[in-house]
Structure formats: C-alpha cells, structure tokens
Amino acid sequence: MPAVCIRNASLAWQGRSLFSDLDLDLPAGQWTCLLGQSGVGKSSLLRLLAGLTEGMQARARIETDDGRPLTGRIAWMAQQDLLLPWLCVLDNVLLGPRLRQGRPACEQREQARYLLSQVGLSGLEARFPAALSGGQRQRVALARMLMEDKPLVLMDEPFSALDAVTRLRLQDLAAHLLADRTVLLITHDPLEALRLGHRVLVLQGHPARLTDPIVPAGATPRAVDQPQVLALQGQLLRQLTEAPA
Amino acid sequence: MSVLRGLGVAAGLCAIWQLLVWVTAAPKFILPGPLLVLDALGSNSGLLLEHAGVTLAEILLGLLFGVLLGLGSALTLIWFRRLRPWLLPVLVVSQSIPVFALAPVLMLWLGYGMASKVAMATLIIYFPVTAACYDGLRHTSSGWLELARTLGADRRSLLLQIRLPAALPALGSGLRVAASVAPIGAVVGEWVGSSTGLGYLMLHANARMQVDLMFAALLVLAVMAVGLYFLIDRLLKRLMPWQPETLFDNDNDKESLA
Numbered sequence: 001m002p003a004v005c006i007r008n009a010s011l012a013w014q015g016r017s018l019f020s021d022l023d024l025d026l027p028a029g030q031w032t033c034l035l036g037q038s039g040v041g042k043s044s045l046l047r048l049l050a051g052l053t054e055g056m057q058a059r060a061r062i063e064t065d066d067g068r069p070l071t072g073r074i075a076w077m078a079q080q081d082l083l084l085p086w087l088c089v090l091d092n093v094l095l096g097p098r099l100r101q102g103r104p105a106c107e108q109r110e111q112a113r114y115l116l117s118q119v120g121l122s123g124l125e126a127r128f129p130a131a132l133s134g135g136q137r138q139r140v141a142l143a144r145m146l147m148e149d150k151p152l153v154l155m156d157e158p159f160s161a162l163d164a165v166t167r168l169r170l171q172d173l174a175a176h177l178l179a180d181r182t183v184l185l186i187t188h189d190p191l192e193a194l195r196l197g198h199r200v201l202v203l204q205g206h207p208a209r210l211t212d213p214i215v216p217a218g219a220t221p222r223a224v225d226q227p228q229v230l231a232l233q234g235q236l237l238r239q240l241t242e243a244p245a
Numbered sequence: 246m247s248v249l250r251g252l253g254v255a256a257g258l259c260a261i262w263q264l265l266v267w268v269t270a271a272p273k274f275i276l277p278g279p280l281l282v283l284d285a286l287g288s289n290s291g292l293l294l295e296h297a298g299v300t301l302a303e304i305l306l307g308l309l310f311g312v313l314l315g316l317g318s319a320l321t322l323i324w325f326r327r328l329r330p331w332l333l334p335v336l337v338v339s340q341s342i343p344v345f346a347l348a349p350v351l352m353l354w355l356g357y358g359m360a361s362k363v364a365m366a367t368l369i370i371y372f373p374v375t376a377a378c379y380d381g382l383r384h385t386s387s388g389w390l391e392l393a394r395t396l397g398a399d400r401r402s403l404l405l406q407i408r409l410p411a412a413l414p415a416l417g418s419g420l421r422v423a424a425s426v427a428p429i430g431a432v433v434g435e436w437v438g439s440s441t442g443l444g445y446l447m448l449h450a451n452a453r454m455q456v457d458l459m460f461a462a463l464l465v466l467a468v469m470a471v472g473l474y475f476l477i478d479r480l481l482k483r484l485m486p487w488q489p490e491t492l493f494d495n496d497n498d499k500e501s502l503a
Contacts, residue, residue, distance in 0.1 A: 050395055051394075051395070052391050052394070052395070072397065074395065075395070076391075076392065076395040078388060078391075078392070080388055082386075082388045082389055082392045084389065084407070084410070084411075085487040085488075086410045086411075086413070086485070086487050095392075095393075095396060096396040096397065098402075098406065099393055099396050099397065099398035099402045099403075099406055099407075100396070100397050100398065100402070102402075128486070128487045129487075130487055148396065
C-alpha cells in the first residue's frame with residue numbers, strides 16, 4: 001500500500017479560491033479522516049486526488065512513496081450510491097470490468113458474488129437497485145468499490161445519507177473490509193471520523209487550512225461509547241462550531 | 246379490468262355520438278350514427294383492410310426510418326462535440342419548415358407511390374425523436390459519468406453503457422410521440438396524392454358522399470394509431486423493467502421496498 005503526499009495543492013472554483021499551498025499526507029495502510037463544514041473544499045480536495053477536476057482550477061504535486069503515479073490505483077465512493085438502475089445488483093458490482101472489457105470473466109463474477117456475501121447481500125444478486133433499501137444500496141456501492149481492489153480508497157461522505165444505526169453498521173463493515181488500505185474519508189460527522197480514523201484532521205477557514213492531526217488511540221472501528229471518542233467528539237464539535245463560517 | 250374500462254369508455258362515447266345525431270337531426274350524409282358506421286365497416290371490410298394495410302406499412306416504415314435517423318443524429322451530436330454548433334441550427338431550421346408544405350415536393354420527387362408517404366412520416370417524426378434522444382443523452386447524471394471515469398471507462402463504453410441506457414426513458418417518450426404523430430404524416434401524404442391507403446379512401450368516399458365509409462376509415466385509422474401506441478408502450482416497459490413510470494399509474498401499488 002502506498003503512502004501519498006499532496007504538496008502545494010491549490011484549488012479555485014468559479015473564480016473563488018478555496019485553498020492554496022495546502023499539504024496533506026496519507027500514511028500507508030491507514031485511514032485519514034478529513035472533517036469540515038460544507039463548502040470548505042474538502043470534497044474538492046478529494047476530487048483533486050481522484051482526477052475529477054472538471055470545471056475547477058486545480059494544481060497540486062502528488063507524490064507516492066513507491067514513486068509510481070496514482071492513475072489507475074484509486075477507488076472512489078461518493079455520498080450517493082450511484083448504482084445504475086438498469087443493472088441488477090451483481091452487474092452493478094461488476095460495473096468496472098463491464099466498462100473496461102465489456103464482458104466480465106467467470107472469476108470476476110465469482111469474486112463479485114463473494115464480495116456481495118462479504119457485505120451481507122447474498123441472495124440479492126438478481127435484484128434491481130430500486131428494490132433495495134438505502135443501506136443495502138450503499139453496501140452494493142461498497143462491494144463495487146472492493147471489486148476494483150485498489151490500494152488507495154477515496155470516500156466522500158459515503159454514509160451521510162443513512163440513518164444512524166445503518167450508518168454505524170456500515171462503518172464497522174467498511175473498517176473491517178478496508179483495514180489495510182490507504183484511505184481518505186471525507187465526512188462532516190466527528191463521531192464517524194473518530195471511530196474510523198487513524199488520523200483525524202479538520203479543514204477550516206478561508207482560505208482553508210488543515211489543523212494538526214488528532215491521533216485517537218486504539219484499533220478501529222472504535223466503540224461509540226468509548227470515553228476517549230466521546231471527549232474528542234465534544235472537542236471537535238466545539239472547534240467546528242466556533243470556527244468562523 | 247382495463248379492457249372492460251376501455252370498452253365502457255368507447256360505449257359511452259358512442260352513446261354521446263348517437264345522442265348528438267338525434268338531437269341535431271343531422272342528415273346521414275353529414276353525420277352518420279355509430280350504427281351506420283359499423284354497418285359500413287362490416288360491408289366494406291375487405292376494402293378497408295386492403296387500404297389499412299398500405300397505410301400501416303407506410304406508418305411502420307416511417308417510424309423505423311424516423312427513429313433510426315433521429316437516434317443516429319442524436320448520437321452524432323453527442324459524439325462529435327465540434328459539429329454541434331453547426332448541426333444544431335440546421336436541425337432547428339429544418340423543424341421550422343412545415344412538413345405539410347413539403348408534401349407536394351416529396352410527391353414530385355418520390356412519386357405517387359408509397360415512398361413519398363414513408364418520407365412524410367419519417368420527416369414528421371424525425372425532429373421530436375432527435376430532440377428527445379439528444380436531450381436524454383446529454384442529461385446523464387454527472388455522478389454516473391464521474392464514477393465511470395474513475396472505473397477506467399473510455400469514451401465508447403461511456404456512451405454505450407452509461408449515456409445510452411440512461412437516456413432510454415427519454416428515448417421512450419420520443420418513441421411514444423413518434424408513434425402518435427407518424428400516422429398523421431402518412432395520411433397527409435395520401436391526401437396530397439395517392440391511389441391507395443386510408444387517407445385516399447377517405448377523400449374518395451367524401452367526394453361520393455359516402456360519409457359512413459369515410460367515418461369507418463377514420464375509425465380504422467384511430468384504432469390502428471391507438472394500437473400502435475399501446476404496443477410501443479408495452480414494448481418499452483418490457484425493455485425497461487427498472488422504470489416504474491407508465492401511462493397509467495395504477496401499477497405503482499405493486500412496487501415493494503425491501
């Protein structure tokens with residue numbers, strides 16, 4: 001798994017500068033969680049890494065510790081599940097192979113079935129997304145991302161549209177399934193960041209700056225009622241609400 | 246159930262029709278009653294069937310060519326971004342020429358036979374189909390396109406596997422419009438000049454004061470058009486099982502959420 005360093009990142013959107021000279025490190029095999037208010041540019045930072053900078057003026061030096069470029073080594077998961085309504089669950093998981101080579105190979109189908117069982121959706125392979133609940137749909141999106149088997153995972157508020165209980169379950173599942181990858185998770189939920197992150201950073205201000213990382217102790221996913229998690233959650237919420245909008 | 250309801254509506258309309266005949270006391274060469282028309286339908290069934298076959302063939306061929314041309318134009322507009330500023334105005338201008346005014350010209354170029362009517366039907370549906378397809382292809386959710394890009398899709402698979410299926414509902418509504426407009430093109434073509442077809446039969450019957458036959462031909466045409474519409478609607482539903490949207494929304498109760 002590569003570590004990724006972003007140096008001198010600057011980004012403008014419709015003539016308005018969101019941040020400039022920003023540095024961010026993503027240590028290998030760890031979850032880095034990025035918190036911040038809406039519109040502060042945290043999603044844009046993630047899109048910069050994913051190469052989805054259409055319509056933005058973006059510039060950054062991105063380095064990896066193994067010296068190879070990031071292209072083709074990134075998996076992306078968004079807030080919306082982005083399932084294609086005309087494909088069944090299994091074909092949605094196989095979307096990557098379908099797009100790249102037309103017909104997925106036999107072992108890829110097997111792998112997709114296995115991943116669906118991993119996210120707890122065995123038996124729903126032939127369903128259409130419209131017949132699934134929000135949590136189930138996001139599980140399919142998770143399986144689709146795992147299907148790509150990429151070392152660097154970028155997640156943009158993937159669980160924010162879910163109800164509280166479903167969200168906690170999916171956080172546990174994601175922490176388990178993506179344990180050894182280099183992950184950047186964008187969220188506006190301090191609890192989520194503290195449960196899942198090896199390092200938690202806050203992006204705030206204008207132009208936006210990154211705070212020093214908080215490094216909670218213990219293995220992830222941390223329990224919701226852990227005193228350390230609760231204390232840090234209070235501290236982060238205070239920091240987020242007190243920051244000038 | 247819906248068949249029964251349809252029959253009920255038809256019976257109600259016929260009753261109003263008959264009532265109108267009684268109230269206005271219109272002579273039968275102005276407004277024949279439904280029974281007279283049914284009678285004409287029965288006694289001229291061979292003649293009507295023969296002409297209906299010709300008109301149906303014109304409609305179906307026009308539909309086929311119009312949809313293929315429209316879809317092709319829309320795909321061209323999407324694929325060749327640079328052609329757009331040149332092609333779009335041509336398309337809009339072409340639409341502003343009334344197709345009916347072209348009928349005599351088409352007759353001159355393509356002759357008295359079926360070709361000119363097929364061309365009329367094709368032309369009349371070309372623009373709505375192109376516009377619906379183009380809009381559908383253009384308004385693909387940006388999330389899907391971005392996801393596909395991060396999954397390593399090239400332009401071709403982006404178009405064929407994301408944009409095209411995403412545009413199917415829009416294509417479907419274009420096709421529904423086409424199905425209801427194509428008969429107009431064919432019949433207008435027949436009015437301008439022909440020796441077969443329901444449009445020809447109607448003009449001919451009108452000139453001989455056979456108004457009941459004219460109405461019978463009109464009825465056959467209407468049944469054909471409605472049948473075509475529902476056939477296409479059924480076909481589209483079969484093609485898009487994920488799309489619960491239908492003409493009548495009484496199917497929605499069956500939808501279940503897990």
